[in-house]
Amino acid sequence: MRHFLDFERPIAELESKVEELRHLSNAGDLNIADEVARLETKADRLLRQTYAKLSPWQKVLVARHPERPHARDYIDALVTDWTPLAGDRCFGEDRAILGGLGRFRGRSVVVLGQEKGSDTESRVRHNFGMAKPEGYRKARRLMELADRFGLPVIAFVDTAGAYPGVEAEARGQAEAIARSIEACLRLKVPMVAAIIGEGGSGGAIAIAAANSVVMLEHAVYSVISPEGCSSILWRSAENAQEAAEALKLTAQDLLKLGVIDAVVPEPLGGAHRQRGEAIAALGDALERALQPLLGLDGAALKAHRRNKYLAMGSKGL
Amino acid sequence: MSWLTNFVLPKIRAVVTPKREVPDNLWDKCPKCEQMLFHRELEQNLFVCHNCGHHMRLDPARRLKILFDDGQYTKIELPKTVQDPLKFRDRKRYSERLKEAQAKSGPGSDALVVAHGRIGGHPAVAAVFDFSFMGGSMGIAVGEGLIAAARLAVLQEAPLIVVPASGGARMQEGILSLMQMPRSVLAVEEVKEAGLPYIVVLTDPTTGGVSASFAMLGDVTLAEPGAVIGFAGQRVIEETIREKLPEGFQRSEYLLEHGMVDMVVHRKELHETLARLIDLLRRPHPSAEVVPLPQPAA
Numbered sequence: 001m002r003h004f005l006d007f008e009r010p011i012a013e014l015e016s017k018v019e020e021l022r023h024l025s026n027a028g029d030l031n032i033a034d035e036v037a038r039l040e041t042k043a044d045r046l047l048r049q050t051y052a053k054l055s056p057w058q059k060v061l062v063a064r065h066p067e068r069p070h071a072r073d074y075i076d077a078l079v080t081d082w083t084p085l086a087g088d089r090c091f092g093e094d095r096a097i098l099g100g101l102g103r104f105r106g107r108s109v110v111v112l113g114q115e116k117g118s119d120t121e122s123r124v125r126h127n128f129g130m131a132k133p134e135g136y137r138k139a140r141r142l143m144e145l146a147d148r149f150g151l152p153v154i155a156f157v158d159t160a161g162a163y164p165g166v167e168a169e170a171r172g173q174a175e176a177i178a179r180s181i182e183a184c185l186r187l188k189v190p191m192v193a194a195i196i197g198e199g200g201s202g203g204a205i206a207i208a209a210a211n212s213v214v215m216l217e218h219a220v221y222s223v224i225s226p227e228g229c230s231s232i233l234w235r236s237a238e239n240a241q242e243a244a245e246a247l248k249l250t251a252q253d254l255l256k257l258g259v260i261d262a263v264v265p266e267p268l269g270g271a272h273r274q275r276g277e278a279i280a281a282l283g284d285a286l287e288r289a290l291q292p293l294l295g296l297d298g299a300a301l302k303a304h305r306r307n308k309y310l311a312m313g314s315k316g317l
Numbered sequence: 318m319s320w321l322t323n324f325v326l327p328k329i330r331a332v333v334t335p336k337r338e339v340p341d342n343l344w345d346k347c348p349k350c351e352q353m354l355f356h357r358e359l360e361q362n363l364f365v366c367h368n369c370g371h372h373m374r375l376d377p378a379r380r381l382k383i384l385f386d387d388g389q390y391t392k393i394e395l396p397k398t399v400q401d402p403l404k405f406r407d408r409k410r411y412s413e414r415l416k417e418a419q420a421k422s423g424p425g426s427d428a429l430v431v432a433h434g435r436i437g438g439h440p441a442v443a444a445v446f447d448f449s450f451m452g453g454s455m456g457i458a459v460g461e462g463l464i465a466a467a468r469l470a471v472l473q474e475a476p477l478i479v480v481p482a483s484g485g486a487r488m489q490e491g492i493l494s495l496m497q498m499p500r501s502v503l504a505v506e507e508v509k510e511a512g513l514p515y516i517v518v519l520t521d522p523t524t525g526g527v528s529a530s531f532a533m534l535g536d537v538t539l540a541e542p543g544a545v546i547g548f549a550g551q552r553v554i555e556e557t558i559r560e561k562l563p564e565g566f567q568r569s570e571y572l573l574e575h576g577m578v579d580m581v582v583h584r585k586e587l588h589e590t591l592a593r594l595i596d597l598l599r600r601p602h603p604s605a606e607v608v609p610l611p612q613p614a615a
Contacts, residue, residue: 181502224486
């Protein structure tokens, strides 16, 4: 059973009708086959229309879609010899951020990925993709490892944000994020980041201060969730849609602002409809982002990152 | 100023406006213990409550006066930046909110003031936040100000002292405010690469994107007593864990206990502590007095 979002209900109805008729048409009725074809075209057109003009809020919902490919899926499909490495060597292992060694298109790389989990059990195991200081300290440790061995770093960003909890604060959530950003910026190896779902605030930038940042067409990246923004600025949880508009959190707006470097088109109806296709497209985009960086030496890579961030924000929309 | 404005006008005003029994600014109330405090005494006490020791928030001018030797410093003009890059609007336009804040603190101002002067005789650069300017939130102007402060410190071969008082990122600048996190980290990096000390004085409050970037990267990190310092807001945490937060949670003393700051320093001792730290770091080999070798016993 596919999970449909609220705004997809008309499409869902058409598609379920098609399913029903298909069952009947096994009996071999020609009229039904015609009707199925007609409805399929209609559903397809509706899907195309809907996804061609998703509102920022609808994109937030698509970005959080439970069937959307997660970091784990990208790693499984794009990275060979995947060798996960665990722990921050200070306190513990945080499964909200996957990290390890592997090969991307034949090259050894260090991979970081925020993983939300895909069922209740794995969601709990990965803490819904919300990392604690251990996660950011592990990320930093692995970035330093990459630096030592001259390996490019690839980061998959997908988090609602860093975990807001008592222990996380006690162990220095702010410091852990700050050091992780610093580690990104100090790297003498290429770093590319991909915003695959939700780029949630400080929790996201901690592993996204990269040479090149690519972003899926319907992913979102923001300083605060629309819900959080709504409750602070509108003093009500009701205005999340307006907040989503105002925050300019879509890939299209972020490209205009120069915050990301490329938008990766998603299959019709979002990455969750054609997962394989979406994953392959992102792999190609990562390769395109990585290629020009591979020829640069350490100092040039660092300078490239520095200049990129220092130049950011000199123009508005 | 002329004889007319200095002398005549006040005289006329005194006649025209009825005398008030108590001037507005004679007494202040401590926001923590609610004790009534005599304004002049409070000022002499650096805005620390005599009764309960609560450290009140300081505006940039008062803060800078405390930081530098003899209260002497020179403010620098900060670079002009894009205002309202997203044309942001919530219940009110961001451009209007900015105008209102600037009406209070001066045209073109934002939540950061940068100045240079001397601390313990050493040249020093300080960047201090203005919490009254939109909660001290960090947008492009603040990020740009921090970069300017860092470059001034490098130019003067002086340590950089940053005093945050901020709720975090300036939401109204959206993703561009988030990007000030790496930008401010790069500012700090320039100071560190030049081999200069970077000292942070955490004051109430230091939270969100500000705490999770430059504020937690000090070579030495001081905190004023009782300041709220942390990443996530307390209400968000309470809603997530559905429990009451422990006593003193996210306060300076709590961070000291958890190893996140070097010292909690009373405001009265702040200048002296900074002077000593800077001297220790910047003058590692003071011309020592010659200690005579012990003479062998005859």
